[in-house]
Amino acid sequence: MTAPEVGIGLIGSGFMGRCHANAFNSVAGLFDLPARPRCEMLADATDEIAAAGAKALGFARATSDWQSLVNDPKVDIVAITAPNVFHEAMALAAIAAGKTVYCEKPLSTTAASALKMTEAAEAAGVVTLVGFNFLRNPMIQLAREIIAEGELGEITGFRGRHAENYMCDPDAPHSFRTVPEGGGAVADIGSHIVSMARYLLGPIVATCAVSETIHKSRPVKAGSTEREPVVVDDMTHALLRFETGIVGSIEANWAATGRTMDLSFEVTGTKGAIAFSQERMNELLLTQGSGATAGFTRIEAGPNHPPYGRFCPAAGHHLGFNDLKVIEVAQLISAHMNGDRCGPDFREALEVQKTIEAMQDSSASQAWTSI
Amino acid sequence: MTAPEVGIGLIGSGFMGRCHANAFNSVAGLFDLPARPRCEMLADATDEIAAAGAKALGFARATSDWQSLVNDPKVDIVAITAPNVFHEAMALAAIAAGKTVYCEKPLSTTAASALKMTEAAEAAGVVTLVGFNFLRNPMIQLAREIIAEGELGEITGFRGRHAENYMCDPDAPHSFRTVPEGGGAVADIGSHIVSMARYLLGPIVATCAVSETIHKSRPVKAGSTEREPVVVDDMTHALLRFETGIVGSIEANWAATGRTMDLSFEVTGTKGAIAFSQERMNELLLTQGSGATAGFTRIEAGPNHPPYGRFCPAAGHHLGFNDLKVIEVAQLISAHMNGDRCGPDFREALEVQKTIEAMQDSSASQAWTSI
Amino acid sequence: MTAPEVGIGLIGSGFMGRCHANAFNSVAGLFDLPARPRCEMLADATDEIAAAGAKALGFARATSDWQSLVNDPKVDIVAITAPNVFHEAMALAAIAAGKTVYCEKPLSTTAASALKMTEAAEAAGVVTLVGFNFLRNPMIQLAREIIAEGELGEITGFRGRHAENYMCDPDAPHSFRTVPEGGGAVADIGSHIVSMARYLLGPIVATCAVSETIHKSRPVKAGSTEREPVVVDDMTHALLRFETGIVGSIEANWAATGRTMDLSFEVTGTKGAIAFSQERMNELLLTQGSGATAGFTRIEAGPNHPPYGRFCPAAGHHLGFNDLKVIEVAQLISAHMNGDRCGPDFREALEVQKTIEAMQDSSASQAWTSI
Amino acid sequence: MTAPEVGIGLIGSGFMGRCHANAFNSVAGLFDLPARPRCEMLADATDEIAAAGAKALGFARATSDWQSLVNDPKVDIVAITAPNVFHEAMALAAIAAGKTVYCEKPLSTTAASALKMTEAAEAAGVVTLVGFNFLRNPMIQLAREIIAEGELGEITGFRGRHAENYMCDPDAPHSFRTVPEGGGAVADIGSHIVSMARYLLGPIVATCAVSETIHKSRPVKAGSTEREPVVVDDMTHALLRFETGIVGSIEANWAATGRTMDLSFEVTGTKGAIAFSQERMNELLLTQGSGATAGFTRIEAGPNHPPYGRFCPAAGHHLGFNDLKVIEVAQLISAHMNGDRCGPDFREALEVQKTIEAMQDSSASQAWTSI
Known part of the structure; x- marks a missing residue:
């Protein structure tokens, strides 16, 4: 039997984007997971940046339109590493599309915005995770x-x-x-x-x-x-x-x-x-x-x-910083498959x-x- | 020419009293001082305790009456290591007798009491020092x-x-x-x-x-x-x-x-x-x-x-805790001789x-x- | 223009094999390399172990016959993580096939054996690297x-x-x-x-x-x-x-x-x-x-x-132990492409x-x- | 009853001499000893150096003739801090006079010389101690x-x-x-x-x-x-x-x-x-x-x-270096009184x-x- 795959859509290919990609690329070789991540699509500000990022980080497709990524049927988990001001819009769209949402910290720019995102996610029943990765040590x-x-x-x-x-x-x-x-x-x-x-x-x-x-x-x-x-x-x-x-x-x-x-x-x-x-550490x-x-x-x-x-x-x-992100991603994938809270x-x-x-x-x- | 001596009157022979005595006994061998301390009199709660303390700590005379110590003409510096509640009375008496006063911290039980002591010392123009010895490191x-x-x-x-x-x-x-x-x-x-x-x-x-x-x-x-x-x-x-x-x-x-x-x-x-x-340290x-x-x-x-x-x-x-007290006492004796503030x-x-x-x-x- | 690929053949899927695989999977996302590794084939003691390892570690093919791996035309670099007693035979075969050889330490069980391997590699002019990864810190x-x-x-x-x-x-x-x-x-x-x-x-x-x-x-x-x-x-x-x-x-x-x-x-x-x-570290x-x-x-x-x-x-x-292996593999791939010594x-x-x-x-x- | 006193004769007033003197001056206030040290005589190279040292370090008498110190009836313990080349002659004289000998390390310049000193001390049955003070921590x-x-x-x-x-x-x-x-x-x-x-x-x-x-x-x-x-x-x-x-x-x-x-x-x-x-420490x-x-x-x-x-x-x-010497001296005095080996x-x-x-x-x- 073949383990199922989960499609990853990554928004952002800067420092944190690379850190996420590294974790998605490594995690299956290190953890026994209920599914293995498939790096499906990467979105960034322009087509050029996105294409270069996808190539470097091993994603199959690239786009400058994060909304198409969020709504892509082959994307199961949306990983948001864009600047904070975009978190709310991206997360709400991903929640609306029923996706598991993995968002970098801070969740948003205000508690009011964070509350809106939280209530939307809970109403939709989607799995969410915020990247406080130091807790994973x-x-x-x-x-x-x-x-x-x-x-x-x-x-x-x-x-x-x-x-x-x-x-x-x-x-x-x-x-x-x-x-x-x-x-x-x-x-x-x-x-x-x-x-x-x-x-x-x-x-x-x-x-x-x-x-x-x-x-x-x-x-x-x-x-x-x-x-x-x-x-x-x-x-x-x-x-x-x-x-x-x-x-x-x-x-x-x-x-x-x-x-x-x-x-x-x-x-x-x-x-x-x-x-x-x-x-x-x-x-x-x-x-x-x-x-x-x-x-x-x-x-x-x-x-x-x-x-x-x-x-x-x-x-x-010794573990390093990037290893903490791998642990986080392992827990994300388990939670996605099982529907659990994961931290x-x-x-x-x-x-x-x-x-x-x-x-x-x-x-x-x-x-x-x-x- | 012989270096002058300063007579030390020590009140209290508990932990801090012993720490003071050790410093007075050691300081002349370690520092070049304008005067050398002479361990003149030790006061404690009873004659017996005082006599035993004087013997162990190398003081010439002992008394259970701290007021006689404070007023003794051969005592130049009064060192107070008695419980805090006695600091005010002892220090005021020593100030009244024109003595240099070396008092353990805290200076007194209230800021009001400490203010009274401070104003008395400043009015009398006597040298004072409080034992915040960690600063001497x-x-x-x-x-x-x-x-x-x-x-x-x-x-x-x-x-x-x-x-x-x-x-x-x-x-x-x-x-x-x-x-x-x-x-x-x-x-x-x-x-x-x-x-x-x-x-x-x-x-x-x-x-x-x-x-x-x-x-x-x-x-x-x-x-x-x-x-x-x-x-x-x-x-x-x-x-x-x-x-x-x-x-x-x-x-x-x-x-x-x-x-x-x-x-x-x-x-x-x-x-x-x-x-x-x-x-x-x-x-x-x-x-x-x-x-x-x-x-x-x-x-x-x-x-x-x-x-x-x-x-x-x-x-x-490496220096140890007791050495800090020796440094404090060296500065006390210099200040006593020169009339300076010393910390x-x-x-x-x-x-x-x-x-x-x-x-x-x-x-x-x-x-x-x-x- | 597309960066060229180098085919990796990995022998062994134990601790060190997994460590190698993790490095090959991560390195392209972290380093700008002249070529990207393609995890081509994994060999282990039995077909079952090899197949499971290949799946977990992201290798395209599996075999229980390390010699077929060494001679496979799509394998450019042979990574040896098998027990020490096998290093000589595997490395000599890989050298004979003109492959770059990446071998775990110790190189062999005796200096005489290591000398034979070294002379063979130098005669053939292949790139070699031994995994003293602590040096990569x-x-x-x-x-x-x-x-x-x-x-x-x-x-x-x-x-x-x-x-x-x-x-x-x-x-x-x-x-x-x-x-x-x-x-x-x-x-x-x-x-x-x-x-x-x-x-x-x-x-x-x-x-x-x-x-x-x-x-x-x-x-x-x-x-x-x-x-x-x-x-x-x-x-x-x-x-x-x-x-x-x-x-x-x-x-x-x-x-x-x-x-x-x-x-x-x-x-x-x-x-x-x-x-x-x-x-x-x-x-x-x-x-x-x-x-x-x-x-x-x-x-x-x-x-x-x-x-x-x-x-x-x-x-x-902070970097961790596995990151040192990524650095090693980055240098291996550069050396493979450029024909340099790399440590x-x-x-x-x-x-x-x-x-x-x-x-x-x-x-x-x-x-x-x-x- | 008054505790007995032991007369200390110190040879040398350099760094180690001062360290010894400080220990002899402090030890009675810190330890319960069977006898208290009395700083009796200090010897150094000239009368002037010896007199200055005696005054600074609290010794009653001074001499430029270490042999008179060694033979003085009021000296019970001879402390040797002179240069190593003099250790043998000084120790042998002190042993001959039946004194307890406290000698800085190294005991002498050769093992042959140290053997002579050891055999003399053991034959005479005197207490000896060598200043390996780090052991006292x-x-x-x-x-x-x-x-x-x-x-x-x-x-x-x-x-x-x-x-x-x-x-x-x-x-x-x-x-x-x-x-x-x-x-x-x-x-x-x-x-x-x-x-x-x-x-x-x-x-x-x-x-x-x-x-x-x-x-x-x-x-x-x-x-x-x-x-x-x-x-x-x-x-x-x-x-x-x-x-x-x-x-x-x-x-x-x-x-x-x-x-x-x-x-x-x-x-x-x-x-x-x-x-x-x-x-x-x-x-x-x-x-x-x-x-x-x-x-x-x-x-x-x-x-x-x-x-x-x-x-x-x-x-x-925290203790400091000089405190280790105080411990050493406390053990010396006990050994002197009891006739024990003391380290x-x-x-x-x-x-x-x-x-x-x-x-x-x-x-x-x-x-x-x-x-």
């Missing part, structure tokens, strides 16, 4: 299990951060991220640590945040001498209150000199604690107990931490977006804000 | 110089923490720290990270904090089955606004499972960043520049970082205390609070 | 450039290690690795640190080694109560003398409790030093200069370190094998041995 | 206990190093260390890692070493343009065979650019492993067991690790010296050498 899965199984005792605190340095340069130009619809650092990377906090510890119900625009103006485009003011944040610090009653704090910072991917957290409980940074630190030999243990990723073993049969060989769907991404907007509101009003 | 001195000399560019952010685990156990009993006058975790160890933040970046003008009492009751004393409610915090997260306009955040947590001394910070600037944790991390070989450099304490060379002529030999005096300790009280007020009112 | 490329450009001054010393824990268990059974032809730890993983040392610092001309068999017997197969003696080493320590005159040492150890992939080294020069461990430590801010800098992999940017446009996203070819693998055999001889004779 | 004590109690299972391997950078500069002048009697890097710092290896794992019975003189000549004195050849090593790598049958290796290197105190080791056993570096890494949460645990020094609690009642406060006595230091000489012989003969 086997070490994060281990962290979640350690917490869920009570290995840390009762959870008492959370401290998190997502700090990178890609906007440190005051002459880095405006982009879709620095306009109000982009939402600034708190939306762009703050969403990762918020999704992580929710994944580990559940809903956040209130926040008090303070945001700062470090570089007050930026060139209108790369190399330009014309500058325009920046109205979004470069850095936000926020206090959090979780539904469980736990309090904590996070920082989002895209002008954090020296930090390339400090998506990090420490979760403290009455019996233990865990710590993690994406800067060392194949390690989780765990401490439990007391006594002369207690301390933080550096757990290294290995076959004991599924689905690491899909990539390598021995510990110490951060549109509803979850909406909740993240509401949390981010509450932080923005809180910073503006200088007061605690409920979510 | 050569690595902290290096950090401060790096910032002051603009090596990090313009400072853009601060993230700090003081986390320990000594109150993790829900059956750890009440103590002077857990009563309202003790002030809880934010006062006990939060004061260290606040004094550090001020030392590096200047005054804090506003804060918004959230405090949590993790263990709601504790035994009235060790081993007792009788429990009383805890009204102070075990953990506080606080947003900060500095006078310079920088924003940031800190955490104070004495129930941080797995952490023994995570007095840590990261200071970010437009051109570089530094990171430090007291868990590795002989190291400072520094990053500057970009390019293929940029990254955080682990600077190890050595003779390049005064006064490290006083302890050892070669790098890599965190009563005025500075008062400002720390006001910042802590603002955090407590903010948590109670759930609103930003000015300092 | 962008951080290793950086290390090599730092050394070659004199950034460390004159090189004065080398200290290396490859330590893993996969044979710690005394009840881990015999395998092709534990028989004399397997060569033990020094051959299996010692070859990695030897190839690394040669890649960074050039030929090794003499060695003095001491080997130890920690577990004197092992079960004949998994779960068996019958045990047979072990004659190969579990651990070897070796002194080295390089052609340049530098001396140093290495350890190979496959019973290193707690170590999963400590393929590590420190290279010291008169002006600087570098340190690396595969346990943190996305980091290189570099120190240069002296003074108050000198120390080891943690360089994190990023687009400054080609070909990292092929995988991700931003630093901090560790058969000649280089022969030199590694001779060095390993000299270590084995040295341990047996308890004397320095020339290579 | 509570983390090393913990390491030794872990090994002795079988926590690592059967020991299978050892890998050690002592690397510093203080002779990196090719213009660092000749000193007592670089002449043949000094013994070079292998004697100066190799002795530390040899003493550590012996302390943890017992006697070493054979070695094969290779030494290298990196800088072939050095100025005859600081700033001189006249240079003389260097005949001692800058770096030695050595294979080891322990009496227990374990094999391993060490490196001694005083020209290790970037390393300030990498006195480090990894001890591997069938059930666990430990790793340590003096660069992080308050930490010991320990791994045991396997499974999803196994890994190296970072144990931080604290009151669980005697005699840490003598210095501080809480973990995380590395002359006999043990002799064994270290014989091991070092075997390494030197082995490097010269290029052959394995028995000890």
Whole structure:
């Protein structure tokens, strides 16, 4: 018997598009899936770009008309890696066509838009998935299990951060991220640590945040001498209150000199604690107990931490960023075939977006804000 | 010519008293001082305790009457390591007697009391010093110089923490720290990270904090089955606004499972960043520049970082906690002889205390609070 | 114009076969290559295994007859991942057929066999490549450039290690690795640190080694109560003398409790030093200069370190083990098209094998041995 | 009842002399001792140096005649920190006078001389102690206990190093260390890692070493343009065979650019492993067991690790180099009062010296050498 195939329609062939394509090309050789992906069609801004992308990334057909892709009968899953402002229209069209929708984060530019997308998807009953791929790390899965199984005792605190340095340069130009619809650092990377906090510890119900625009103006485009003011944040610090009653704090910072991917957290409980940074994504630190030999243990990723073993049969060989996307795609295909939820769907991404907007509101009003 | 001597009167022979005595006994062999300390008199609660302490710690005389110590003509410097509730009375008496006053932190139980002490000392013109000894670390001195000399560019952010685990156990009993006058975790160890933040970046003008009492009751004393409610915090997260306009955040947590001394910070600037944790007190991390070989450099304490060379002529030999106290005492004796300020005096300790009280007020009112 | 294709014939569908297939499937989407690989044929022990492997790994045809694969006109590159004892026959047949040969390490079971393979390949003028994939790490490329450009001054010393824990268990059974032809730890993983040392610092001309068999017997197969003696080493320590005159040492150890992939080294020069461990494969430590801010800098992999940017446009996203194989395959295809040497070819693998055999001889004779 | 006193006679007031004095001044305040040290007399090269040293370091009397110190009836313990070439004469005189002898390492310039000293001390029955102070670290004590109690299972391997950078500069002048009697890097710092290896794992019975003189000549004195050849090593790598049958290796290197105190080791056993570096002297890494949460645990020094609690009642406060000397002196005074052996006595230091000489012989003969 031949395994069925699912047709993939990919919108966008930039960095994230290539990352998706790589995952679709690799996943069948690594995972036992109920169906194998068939790279059916790629859409991009022009016919030329789309054709080149399709050739490079192994897609059978190319188009500059994303709507034809969305409605193509041989496309079963629509993967959206286009700029954020297009997410709503593309996703709604794909939902209307009954397709499974795999959308990059953030889900949309506003919580209101994200809500519309979520309600449409739920009404249509389609499978959705949003690309919070850092959650797919086997070490994060281990962290979640350690917490869920009570290995840390009762959870008492959370401290998190997502700090990178890609906007440190005051002459880095405006982009879709620095306009109000982009939402600034708190939306762009703050969403990762918020999704992580929710994944580990559940809903956040209130926040008090303070945001700062470090570089007050930026060139209108790369190399330009014309500058325009920046109205979004470069850095936000926020206090959090979780539904469980736990309090904590996070920082989002895209002008954090020296930090390339400090998506990090420490979760403290009455019996233990865990710590993690994406800067060392194949390690989780765990401490439990007391006594002369207690301390933080550096757990290294290995076959004991599924689905690491899909990539390598021995510990110490390390996964990379692109492997996380492969794991995500494996779960997407299973969910598509089985009709299951498979992690951060549109509803979850909406909740993240509401949390981010509450932080923005809180910073503006200088007061605690409920979510 | 013989170097003059200064007579030391030490109140208290507990952990901190022994730490002071050790520093007074060692300092002359390590530093070139304008005078050498003479361990003149030790006071403690009873004659027996005082006599035993004096003998063990090398003091010439002992007394159970701290007032006679304070007024003894052969005592030039009064070192106060008694419980916090006695600081005000002892310091005021020493000031009245014209003595230099060296007081353990926190300066007193309230900012109002600390203000009274500060004003008395300033009116009398006596030298004062408060034992925020972590500031004496050569690595902290290096950090401060790096910032002051603009090596990090313009400072853009601060993230700090003081986390320990000594109150993790829900059956750890009440103590002077857990009563309202003790002030809880934010006062006990939060004061260290606040004094550090001020030392590096200047005054804090506003804060918004959230405090949590993790263990709601504790035994009235060790081993007792009788429990009383805890009204102070075990953990506080606080947003900060500095006078310079920088924003940031800190955490104070004495129930941080797995952490023994995570007095840590990261200071970010437009051109570089530094990171430090007291868990590795002989190291400072520094990053500057970009390019293929940029990254955080682990600077190890050595003779390049005064006064490290006083302890050892070669790098890599490491200072310990007690050495920080020796540095503090060396600066105390110089200040006593020269009449200078020498770091965190009563005025500075008062400002720390006001910042802590603002955090407590903010948590109670759930609103930003000015300092 | 359409890019040409190169037909890939893969022998073996175990761990390494899957790793190769994954690389062939991904490489065209990540690299700009002069040709794209076409997964043409897969051979394995039986028709069933081969057919299943071909399906899972995306190969067009399957066979249980590796000789037909080697001679197939549509196969341009023969990738050998079969057990070591078959390498010689397969490679010689592929060379005879004029194919490019891509062979997993070790090249063969003896240096004599490796020499025969090397001479055949050189006589035929075919491109060869041996899978020492750890050399493909962008951080290793950086290390090599730092050394070659004199950034460390004159090189004065080398200290290396490859330590893993996969044979710690005394009840881990015999395998092709534990028989004399397997060569033990020094051959299996010692070859990695030897190839690394040669890649960074050039030929090794003499060695003095001491080997130890920690577990004197092992079960004949998994779960068996019958045990047979072990004659190969579990651990070897070796002194080295390089052609340049530098001396140093290495350890190979496959019973290193707690170590999963400590393929590590420190290279010291008169002006600087570098340190690396595969346990943190996305980091290189570099120190240069002296003074108050000198120390080891943690360089994190990023687009400054080609070909990292092929995988991700931003630093901090990390490569994994499988990505190293993709880099290797990209270089293989370029070399195949251009007829170039592309790193560790058969000649280089022969030199590694001779060095390993000299270590084995040295341990047996308890004397320095020339290579 | 008053505790008795022991009179200390210190020879030398340089770095090590000050380190001794600091320890004698501090120890009574930190440890409960059967007697307290009384700093009785200090000897140095001239009356002026001796008098200044005595004043700074708190000694009652000074002399330029070390023989009068050794024979003074109020001196009970003779502490020798003079250059190595004087150790034999001073120790023999002190032994003849029946004094306890506390001598800095290395014990003497040759094993023959060390043997003479050892036999004299043993014949006289005096207490001796040699200053291998790194062994006094509570983390090393913990390491030794872990090994002795079988926590690592059967020991299978050892890998050690002592690397510093203080002779990196090719213009660092000749000193007592670089002449043949000094013994070079292998004697100066190799002795530390040899003493550590012996302390943890017992006697070493054979070695094969290779030494290298990196800088072939050095100025005859600081700033001189006249240079003389260097005949001692800058770096030695050595294979080891322990009496227990374990094999391993060490490196001694005083020209290790970037390393300030990498006195480090990894001890591997069938059930666990430990790793340590003096660069992080308050930490010991320990791994045991396997499974999803196994890994190296970072144990931080604290009151669980005697005699840490003598210095501080809480973990995380860290000991420094000078504290190790205080521990050593506490054990010296107890041994003096009780007549016990107290760690590395002359006999043990002799064994270290014989091991070092075997390494030197082995490097010269290029052959394995028995000890």
